[in-house]
Amino acid sequence: MRADARRNRARILEAAAAVFAEHGPSASTEEVAARAGVAIGTVFRHFPTKGDLLAAIMKDLLARLTAEAETLAKDGDPATALFAFFERMVREAADKRTVAGALSDGGGEFGVAAPVQALGEPIGALLAGAQRAGAVREDVRLDEVLALLTGLCQGALHAGWDTGLRGRTLAIVFAGLRP
Amino acid sequence: MRADARRNRARILEAAAAVFAEHGPSASTEEVAARAGVAIGTVFRHFPTKGDLLAAIMKDLLARLTAEAETLAKDGDPATALFAFFERMVREAADKRTVAGALSDGGGEFGVAAPVQALGEPIGALLAGAQRAGAVREDVRLDEVLALLTGLCQGALHAGWDTGLRGRTLAIVFAGLRP
DNA sequence: GGCTAAAGTGAGCCGGTGCTCATGATGTGG
DNA sequence: CCACATCATGAGCACCGGCTCACTTTAGCC
Numbered sequence: 165m166r167a168d169a170r171r172n173r174a175r176i177l178e179a180a181a182a183v184f185a186e187h188g189p190s191a192s193t194e195e196v197a198a199r200a201g202v203a204i205g206t207v208f209r210h211f212p213t214k215g216d217l218l219a220a221i222m223k224d225l226l227a228r229l230t231a232e233a234e235t236l237a238k239d240g241d242p243a244t245a246l247f248a249f250f251e252r253m254v255r256e257a258a259d260k261r262t263v264a265g266a267l268s269d270g271g272g273e274f275g276v277a278a279p280v281q282a283l284g285e286p287i288g289a290l291l292a293g294a295q296r297a298g299a300v301r302e303d304v305r306l307d308e309v310l311a312l313l314t315g316l317c318q319g320a321l322h323a324g325w326d327t328g329l330r331g332r333t334l335a336i337v338f339a340g341l342r343p
Numbered sequence: 344m345r346a347d348a349r350r351n352r353a354r355i356l357e358a359a360a361a362v363f364a365e366h367g368p369s370a371s372t373e374e375v376a377a378r379a380g381v382a383i384g385t386v387f388r389h390f391p392t393k394g395d396l397l398a399a400i401m402k403d404l405l406a407r408l409t410a411e412a413e414t415l416a417k418d419g420d421p422a423t424a425l426f427a428f429f430e431r432m433v434r435e436a437a438d439k440r441t442v443a444g445a446l447s448d449g450g451g452e453f454g455v456a457a458p459v460q461a462l463g464e465p466i467g468a469l470l471a472g473a474q475r476a477g478a479v480r481e482d483v484r485l486d487e488v489l490a491l492l493t494g495l496c497q498g499a500l501h502a503g504w505d506t507g508l509r510g511r512t513l514a515i516v517f518a519g520l521r522p
Numbered sequence: 523g524g525c526t527a528a529a530g531t532g533a534g535c536c537g538g539t540g541c542t543c544a545t546g547a548t549g550t551g552g
Numbered sequence: 553c554c555a556c557a558t559c560a561t562g563a564g565c566a567c568c569g570g571c572t573c574a575c576t577t578t579a580g581c582c
Contacts, residue, residue: 213570372541
């Protein structure tokens with residue numbers, strides 16, 4: 165692959181991440197191209213379909229989140245790591261429409277069902293650790309945690325969720341998870 | 344207003360409610376017209392803008408929910424009425440994309456900011472009643488309850504939230520609200 | 523430096539959608 | 553029953569966004 169092609173690919177990915185984070189998946193490909201400083205044709209050369217571009221962005225995002233969850237599960241304090249990850253994800257979802265979009269892709273709308281499932285694994289580890297540490301009730305299941313997470317992320321990108329409200333809302337959910 | 348006009352208006356509203364509930368606000372006006380059994384022009388005669396049609400549907404929906412909340416606040420058991428209303432709304436949101444759409448209209452995207460605020464009032468009454476009855480912690484605020492409600496409604500219309508999961512997830516939130 | 527394959531370009535095609543308007547149909551008061 | 557205002561109709565317009573492709577530019581190798 166030629167050097168300029170690699171360069172442009174990177175610029176397109178960066179621009180797409182910013183544009184889709186701000187305007188959601190409905191943002192136009194032209195806007196991505198403009199932000200990347202390339203022509204439309206170049207975007208479609210690297211990503212034959214808008215869906216491919218979206219999937220690339222979301223896979224990248226989910227991979228980063230998965231890595232963070234794994235790190236937390238390995239090195240974090242089991243009693244607080246799950247809650248910390250919640251906080252982390254909801255904060256990110258608040259200004260990245262991509263997060264909520266990716267998480268709710270159960271139907272495979274963006275082709276990132278597998279990465280989402282992969283994210284579930286380390287979250288399961290976080291949950292198990294929290295339960296062993298006595299920080300979360302034993303009867304809480306992973307699917308419930310994921311449901312709460314997607315719901316909170318969805319809600320976070322809508323009006324009025326300033327930092328204070330976000331924290332207080334999360335606190336209520338955390339209280340519901342504790343024994 | 345002529346009789347046939349009233350009849351068609353009602354059919355359009357009914358069709359729009361069904362179509363938007365199923366496919367969300369992005370559904371086409373033509374589909375609404377087809378379902379109502381009228382021509383496109385007729386839809387635009389009654390609702391000059393697609394936004395007007397959406398607003399009408401959502402206002403109607405929110406008014407019904409508001410009425411239900413008021414009834415519950417007046418006649419229901421204060422200790423359980425708030426939870427019952429949560430259950431009710433989330434269940435409806437699960438198969439009506441309109442609910443989540445309307446609730447998250449803080450930015451006035453669909454012009455139903457006022458009806459949403461009106462819905463907040465009786466919910467505040469439900470919250471106050473639950474707190475007096477000792478069913479909800481005293482330090483829980485209305486905005487937190489509304490945030491949880493919107494988040495859960497958003498999450499409810501996405502993959503995997505079968506009845507069981509929905510109930511268990513709500514149970515966790517309820518546990519977080521209790522003293 | 524010259525050559526070639528790889529990459530970039532952007533006007534344009536196409537399908538879809540919100541909305542209009544000239545025309546025809548119809549309900550209704552007198 | 554008739555006249556007319558109200559209403560319904562649907563082809564068509566304007567616009568938008570995904571995507572293509574003939575053509576131009578350029579990177580990298582000899």
